[in-house]
């Protein structure tokens with residue numbers, strides 16, 4: 001019930017309870033709450049339903065969402081539910097280091113955690129901070145599932161998995177909620193929406209205004225165009241998929257260009273819906289999944305080598321490779337040059353060169369091929385490499401190579417200490 005003053009409230013409660021009695025139904029006063037919006041100083045604090053009292057409360061759960069009387073929405077319970085859900089699944093092996101393919105872990109989050117964390121949120125007005133708070137939780141979790149350290153940049157945390165930021169998840173849900181309503185033109189919801197579209201101005205917090213802005217954001221047809229010419233569910237799904245991916249890809253491409261540590265990372269065609277090749281061909285074998293944890297760290301520049309340690313602590317840490325002592329141990333030295341690790345290289349590199357002979361002699365490209373064979377810098381390999389379905393094979397060889405380099409490095413350094 002949504003009455004506008006205390007007296008109306010009481011009259012409506014009497015009416016409801018009398019009518020219910022005729023049907024031999026009783027209302028449970030302890031399960032009902034009264035919330036007063038927009039009037040913090042209201043004097044009346046209790047009402048009656050039948051002979052029971054209902055007291056005014058500060059917050060209540062309505063359709064699964066906690067509503068507070070200051071009209072704010074409390075996001076914390078949502079995050080707690082998500083955290084508990086994921087915690088309960090950790091025992092079943094959902095953990096970055098325990099050999100579950102990160103894509104499988106992400107699917108589990110998408111099926112069980114994400115719907116709980118975001119249930120009903122498309123219909124409430126959230127602040128930027130609210131969204132950032134859930135986003136922070138999701139991002140932390142996605143990092144953990146991929147064993148990426150906290151210092152890893154945000155973009156690859158999502159794009160490697162093909163994961164959607166919360167903001168996009170809610171936008172998509174809001175858009176489909178809207179189009180579902182305008183599909184049924186006899187319904188009362190449609191009439192409400194049409195009216196709101198006509199009367200609400202840009203600054204309003206109304207749902208239709210939020211939706212209208214979402215259409216603009218993704219460069220989709222306007223609300224009116226959609227009402228006049230409503231696409232089928234399949235068409236609409238495809239339109240939203242294309243528009244959101246395009247928007248997101250444009251946004252992150254600029255940001256990626258500014259980050260030199262991520263220069264070897266490519267972004268796939270539809271970063272919100274398809275995973276990066278780095279995980280795509282890993283399979284479900286736990287040992288393969290364990291090996292697959294090394295490459296993302298090297299690709300995102302978060303695998304700690306002497307050069308990285310030196311950068312953060314220039315006076316105490318020398319950048320020189322601790323194993324061969326020839327030169328600074330950076331990503332290229334570790335993967336291509338370090339003589340101490342040549343055994344692993346001799347085992348795997350020839351296989352790679354056999355698949356992609358064009359790469360011989362181009363050091364920078366070879367490094368790129370090993371780190372991310374789908375990068376646009378390697379477009380000249382398009383014909384032979386991408387189209388002939390070599391990517392899964394290249395990925396497998398480079399995964400094995402990097403894993404073995406990692407193991408050998410760890411062992412060599414441990415022996416020296």
Ligand SMILES: [Zn+2]
Nearest residue numbers: 321324338339
């Ligand atoms: Zn070295």
